[in-house]
Amino acid sequence: MTSTRSLVTGGAGFIGSHLVDRLLADGHEVVVIDDFSVGGPRNLAHHAGERRLSVHQRDIARDEIDPLFEGVDRVFHLAARADIVPSIQMPTLYHDANVTGTVRVLEAARAAGVGRFLYTASSSCYGIPDTCPTPETAEIRPQYPYALTKWLGEQTVLHWGRVYGMSVISLRFFNVYGPRVRTAGTYGAVFGVFLAQKLAGRPFTVVGDGTQTRDFTHVSDIVEAMVVAAGSGIDGEVFNIGSDACQSVNRLVELLEGPVVHIPRRPGEPDCTFADVTRFRQATGWSARVSFEEGVRGMLAQIEYWREAPVWTPETIAEATREWFRCLS
Numbered sequence: 001m002t003s004t005r006s007l008v009t010g011g012a013g014f015i016g017s018h019l020v021d022r023l024l025a026d027g028h029e030v031v032v033i034d035d036f037s038v039g040g041p042r043n044l045a046h047h048a049g050e051r052r053l054s055v056h057q058r059d060i061a062r063d064e065i066d067p068l069f070e071g072v073d074r075v076f077h078l079a080a081r082a083d084i085v086p087s088i089q090m091p092t093l094y095h096d097a098n099v100t101g102t103v104r105v106l107e108a109a110r111a112a113g114v115g116r117f118l119y120t121a122s123s124s125c126y127g128i129p130d131t132c133p134t135p136e137t138a139e140i141r142p143q144y145p146y147a148l149t150k151w152l153g154e155q156t157v158l159h160w161g162r163v164y165g166m167s168v169i170s171l172r173f174f175n176v177y178g179p180r181v182r183t184a185g186t187y188g189a190v191f192g193v194f195l196a197q198k199l200a201g202r203p204f205t206v207v208g209d210g211t212q213t214r215d216f217t218h219v220s221d222i223v224e225a226m227v228v229a230a231g232s233g234i235d236g237e238v239f240n241i242g243s244d245a246c247q248s249v250n251r252l253v254e255l256l257e258g259p260v261v262h263i264p265r266r267p268g269e270p271d272c273t274f275a276d277v278t279r280f281r282q283a284t285g286w287s288a289r290v291s292f293e294e295g296v297r298g299m300l301a302q303i304e305y306w307r308e309a310p311v312w313t314p315e316t317i318a319e320a321t322r323e324w325f326r327c328l329s
Helices: 014-025 041-047 085-089 091-112 145-164 190-200 219-231 249-256 278-284 292-301 314-320 322-328
Strands: 005-009 029-034 053-057 074-077 116-122 168-173 175-177 204-207 216-218 237-241 260-263
Touching: 005 014, 014 029, 014 041, 014 219, 041 053, 074 091, 074 219, 085 091, 085 145, 085 322, 091 116, 091 145, 116 145, 116 219, 145 168, 168 219, 175 219, 190 204, 190 249, 190 292, 204 249, 216 219, 216 292, 219 237, 219 278, 237 278, 249 292, 260 314, 314 322
Parallel strands: 005 029, 005 074, 029 053, 074 116, 116 168, 168 237, 175 216, 204 260
Antiparallel strands: none
16 A cells, blocks of 8 residues: 555544554554544554654644645545533634644645545434435434534535535444443543443443444454545435444343443433445445453453543432523423
């Protein structure tokens, strides 16, 4: 493979840092832009001294970023504000980061003549879908500002592709998990929550009866999909990326092994998330390879990563999600 200069926004985050790992392993030069609000230097510390990697702490919505795009061949745009509750509380902040920030990254890429632009979108745009597995043609029903702003960011990327002739592609991720999955935020990702609870000897806080299913997709499969998509000749398209299976929260608890406490179900959350990945598989030959059981074993093998993560309880979760219930019920 020809060596390239790739720029990864959000490259110190969970998914972004794994993408950086892969790009460096493939022999590429990598520029990272990250404001360290969610990820941080810790996720890239193992690359200390790597001359092909440069890391720049910048806010894509506010700081000067254009010079960093000089000589870049490909942009992987992962930087975004995540989480449901803060997006309800601070919608303008989310619009700034996820929409205005995307425009600024697009414009920097356009000015620099970047050849390829990959946007990482979210399956949250489907809201509560009518069909599982859910195809890309499903109705868009964002339930909260985070979902809306991620979808608006995607539409902006596609528009820039059509109007300015940029080569763009968007991938809608479903439930990504793996090493370095985030631990902070207002009630973080389920794996980070559960692993911190396991380390602390606390029960797993299972929402509802735990029968709800999620398309848990290992981060290594997600990274492979990004690399394949960026290297393809596909232009101006949107694809779902998922594991081609779904698992219940109860199955996750069974694999993690520990006591359970049930907390109220939350409005706006689907019973099932399950990506129909037929189009991407047919277009590229990609398919997920890591089984759920294998992925969970890998998480447990690195459980010490979550030693300093917040330990959520039913009481702290209820407080953190109060706005969620108030606005979406």
